Amino acid sequence: MQFSEIHGSSEVKQHLIQSANTEQVAHAQLFLGPEGSPNLALALAYAQYLNCNNRGEGGDCGDRSSSNQQPGVQYAQPDLHFVFPVGSTKKITGKDVVSDSFITEWRTFLAERPYGSLADWSEYLGTENKSLNISKEESRNIIRKLSLTAFGDRYKVVIIWHPERMHPAAANGILKILEEPPDQTIFILVAHSTEQLLPTILSRTQIVQIRAFTDEEIVQMLINHPAIEEGAGRQRLQRIATLAEGNFQKALQLFQEVEDNSHQLFRDWMRLCYLQDYKKLLSFTDKFHKQGKENQKALFTYGLAIIREMIVHQSVDQLTHYGEENTLQKEKKLIRMQGKDLEFIVNFSKIANASALEKMLYWFNEAYGQLERNANSKILLLDISLSIGQLIRRV
DSSP states (O other), rough: OGGSSSOOOHHHHHHHHHHTTTTOOSSEEEEEEETSSSSHHHHHHHHHEEEEEEESSTBOOOOGGOOOOOGGGGOOOOTEEEEEEOOOEEEEEEEGGGGGGGHHHHHHHHOOOOOOOHHHHHHHTOOSSOOOOOHHHHHHHHHHHHHHHSSSOOOOOEEEGGGBBHHHHHHHTTHHHHSSTTTEEEEEEEOOSSSTHHHHTTTTSSEEEEEOOOOOHHHHHHHHHHTTOOTTHHHHHHHHHHHHHOOOOOOHHHHHHHHHHHHHHHHHHHHHHHTTTTHHHHHHHHHHHSOOHHHHHHHHHHHHHHHHHHHHHHHHHHHHHHHHHHHHHHHHTTOOOOOOHHHHHHTTTTTOOHHHHHHHHHHHHHHHHHTTTTTTTTHHHHHHHHHHHHHHOOO
């Protein structure tokens, strides 16, 4: 992974490149960013750049050994170590359930999905129904590896992905080496949240805050991605980017698994709810029930994005009424929908006030979670439809 392959985060890239070039490298860093952000990708690029013998001006590495090879080969460097959540399988159980037992699969996963989530990794391993964790055995392995002589790279780099999943014994087991590591040893922890991290871990790391991708960055990444067919409509990509909310892996999944009818489907649904046309609503819920789970979830994902835009739009209307020009311009920039989506937002906002939108937001979030838990989609949608019809007819 090269810095130039990662869209956005220019300030973070510059900070990391400068720290490497001036050798002002913190020995323990926490790359903190939301799911689907480039925090893991930046950690991989940084680890490569730290040990690069031919650093380019733009932050890329010119070593031949770092060029594109078979999937995962670029991550098989002797002084680059990985720790990540794993779970038992039919072949691997007990104390063998550690990162090293899955390192081949992990390197291939990194090459194929550098923005992948823990759920993606679990699916890749075929352990979707199991909880993945970092066991206490990992801390012993880290200490053992770092006690060995380096193979010749400038730094030994240990990347710990999802340290939130560390067993308390594992986290406590690395505290001393995290605070006082061997010379030229760098720890990079890659996390989405600090809430589940031990305060003693947090206090020993320098936090590097990494933002989510912007909608435009996701659109460009989709256009350049080999899995996206040439000529994919920009309006569709823009809609997917809005639904993905800064998560590139989610955007890619939406493109591959969800039909591009979210706008029409949601518009037709809201119209039936408003008219309280029960016969057609029953027919609509029948069709919804026959769709795949991802398409079902996409309807509520799109609904959540639409409601967010409606709330912003109503805020803009209020500011326009009161003539608060400075704040108005900032609010207008928050509106992300375009075209037919924006036209629908303007019209629907006339029949749904802030209180109604708040309730719909809650219902859609609840429905998404219930679909994840395999709720009956027909009953679920019909119940929400009746509630929405009563709600917006009263406004």
